[in-house]
Amino acid sequence: xxxxxxxxxxxxxxxxxxxxxxxxxxxxxxxxxxxxxxxxxxxxxxxxxxxxxxxxxxxxxxxxxxxxxxxxxxxxxxxxxxxxxxxxxxxxxxxxxxxxxxxxxxxxxxxxxxxxxxxxxxxxxxxxxxxxxxxxxxxxxxxxxxxxxxxxxxxxxxxxxxxxxxxxxxxxxxxxxxxxxxxxxxxxxxxxxxxxxxxxxxxxxxxxxxxxxxxxxxxxxxxxxxxxxxxxxxxxxxxxxxxxxxxxxxxxxxxxxxxxxxxxxxxxxxxxxxxxxxxxxxxxxxxxxxxxxxxxxxxxxxxxxxxxxxxxxxxxxxxxxxxxxxxx
Amino acid sequence: xxxxxxxxxxxxxxxxxxxxxxxxxxxxxxxxxxxxxxxxxxxxxxxxxxxxxxxxxxxxxxxxxxxxxxxxxxxxxxxxxxxxxxxxxxxxxxxxxxxxxxxxxxxxxxxxxxxxxxxxxxxxxxxxxxxxxxxxxxxxxxxxxxxxxxxxxxxxxxxxxxxxxxxxxxxxxxxxx
Numbered sequence: 001x002x003x004x005x006x007x008x009x010x011x012x013x014x015x016x017x018x019x020x021x022x023x024x025x026x027x028x029x030x031x032x033x034x035x036x037x038x039x040x041x042x043x044x045x046x047x048x049x050x051x052x053x054x055x056x057x058x059x060x061x062x063x064x065x066x067x068x069x070x071x072x073x074x075x076x077x078x079x080x081x082x083x084x085x086x087x088x089x090x091x092x093x094x095x096x097x098x099x100x101x102x103x104x105x106x107x108x109x110x111x112x113x114x115x116x117x118x119x120x121x122x123x124x125x126x127x128x129x130x131x132x133x134x135x136x137x138x139x140x141x142x143x144x145x146x147x148x149x150x151x152x153x154x155x156x157x158x159x160x161x162x163x164x165x166x167x168x169x170x171x172x173x174x175x176x177x178x179x180x181x182x183x184x185x186x187x188x189x190x191x192x193x194x195x196x197x198x199x200x201x202x203x204x205x206x207x208x209x210x211x212x213x214x215x216x217x218x219x220x221x222x223x224x225x226x227x228x229x230x231x232x233x234x235x236x237x238x239x240x241x242x243x244x245x246x247x248x249x250x251x252x253x254x255x256x257x258x259x260x261x262x263x264x265x266x267x268x269x270x271x272x273x274x275x276x277x278x279x280x281x282x283x284x285x286x287x288x289x290x291x292x293x294x295x296x297x298x299x300x301x302x303x304x305x306x307x308x309x310x311x312x313x314x315x316x317x318x319x320x321x322x323x324x325x326x327x328x
Numbered sequence: 329x330x331x332x333x334x335x336x337x338x339x340x341x342x343x344x345x346x347x348x349x350x351x352x353x354x355x356x357x358x359x360x361x362x363x364x365x366x367x368x369x370x371x372x373x374x375x376x377x378x379x380x381x382x383x384x385x386x387x388x389x390x391x392x393x394x395x396x397x398x399x400x401x402x403x404x405x406x407x408x409x410x411x412x413x414x415x416x417x418x419x420x421x422x423x424x425x426x427x428x429x430x431x432x433x434x435x436x437x438x439x440x441x442x443x444x445x446x447x448x449x450x451x452x453x454x455x456x457x458x459x460x461x462x463x464x465x466x467x468x469x470x471x472x473x474x475x476x477x478x479x480x481x482x483x484x485x486x487x488x489x490x491x492x493x494x495x496x497x498x499x500x501x502x503x504x505x
Contacts, residue, residue, distance in 0.1 A: 048452045049449075049450045049451065049452055051449075068411065068412055069412070073452065073455075107411060108411070108413075240412070241412060241415070242412045243410075243412055244408075244409050244410040244411050244412035244413070244414075245409075245410050245445055245448065245458065246445075246449075247412055247415065247416075248409050248410075248415075248416050248445060249442060249445040249446055251415065251416040251417060254415055254417060288449040289449070289450075290449060290450050291450070292450075293446070293450075
């Protein structure tokens with residue numbers, strides 16, 4: 001797959017609404033740790049108020065969340081062909097050969113270094129969707145095999161052959177638009193990968209385009225629209241909220257009620273599966289619009305899942321780790 | 329405060345940055361503050377702040393007598409809040425943020441802080457002030473307990489159950505953090 005950053009041209013009249021990020025997840029089935037590393041740019045990259053955010057979080061069972069979000073001027077974000085880096089957090093992608101993610105947050109006693117190589121099939125070309133007042137595009141990279149290490153809350157973790165996921169998002173919108181999404185990535189210890197995306201309104205009361213992509217035994221199966229049913233139940237709340245200034249501003253969102261369990265049922269006439277995901281913990285990231293008043297909340301729900309069914313002629317009975325992201 | 333800038337100058341720079349960068353938010357701050365005087369403290373410094381009728385900002389060294397409304401914290405608490413290691417709720421419940429005064433005055437003081445925080449997202453001048461503050465390491469201190477209770481111990485289970493039935497508990501599932 002070919003891909004590159006979509007930084008706005010100097011004469012792009014929509015550059016103030018520009019957003020872009022590179023995102024990596026790691027799922028370490030040996031320890032149960034689940035991590036994310038994300039570097040993003042919000043607003044015209046040359047405008048003084050625009051911001052770059054490097055977020056790195058790892059959740060360790062029994063310990064909780066380690067990591068933080070580093071917020072800097074967008075002008076301090078170093079961008080390459082397909083890489084974004086602040087002084088603390090960096091993600092670089094070569095879609096055909098490897099993905100690297102590094103974060104060093106000494107004030108949090110946190111460090112993570114990941115290197116992933118493709119271990120699965122191509123999952124699809126870039127897609128573009130209407131989103132809020134503008135549009136959102138994404139490229140999704142093949143399932144990764146990740147090696148690396150992390151220091152989280154005083155615990156050293158070594159990742160050897162862990163599961164991984166990476167994607168690239170870009171577009172034009174304002175944080176605070178009446179728009180949101182549900183996205184999820186589930187990685188089975190046997191190599192199963194399932195990626196869900198659906199666009200919603202901010203309150204998650206209406207649902208737009210739904211896509212569930214499943215990779216099993218090297219083959220890719222997609223479920224779309226009403227072939228996918230998503231049900232949520234139970235309640236969890238964030239135990240970690242970032243960045244600090246915005247968490248303080250939105251103290252009323254500290255007890256945000258989020259699902260404790262997510263079930264996905266999919267069938268397309270040939271293939272069918274049922275996936276049950278139990279949420280272990282939640283982190284809340286507050287996104288601020290640097291150009292005009294507006295905020296959005298991204299919730300990262302981590303946990304474990306079981307998936308049974310059949311896809312591409314292969315029976316599925318997998319357990320593993322996953323992340324569900326609710327944005328709005 | 330940073331070694332080269334006292335609280336008096338820091339607060340002045342904060343208001344000047346808001347005035348220059350977001351006049352609408354600056355007007356909102358003045359409307360919220362009204363003619364109140366508040367005494368704000370950080371570590372061992374305190375200043376009295378107020379807006380005059382013409383909107384001009386006045387920050388002065390602490391004068392004689394008690395101020396009707398006071399807010400105080402320390403630099404370590406500010407660091408912990410900005411670094412996302414401490415929730416506002418826990419800072420207040422643990423006494424690391426102290427706000428004293430008539431309810432409308434304290435509410436106005438917190439509302440002014442909210443406007444400043446919201447505006448700072450779009451104001452590099454205010455972001456620089458935050459970076460300046462974070463650039464000076466605070467004195468070490470004990471971590472704040474994360475199991476602080478919103479309600480005092482003397483609330484009985486029956487009373488708590490009644491509040492829950494009426495959906496009046498501030499946080500039904502316990503502390504966050």
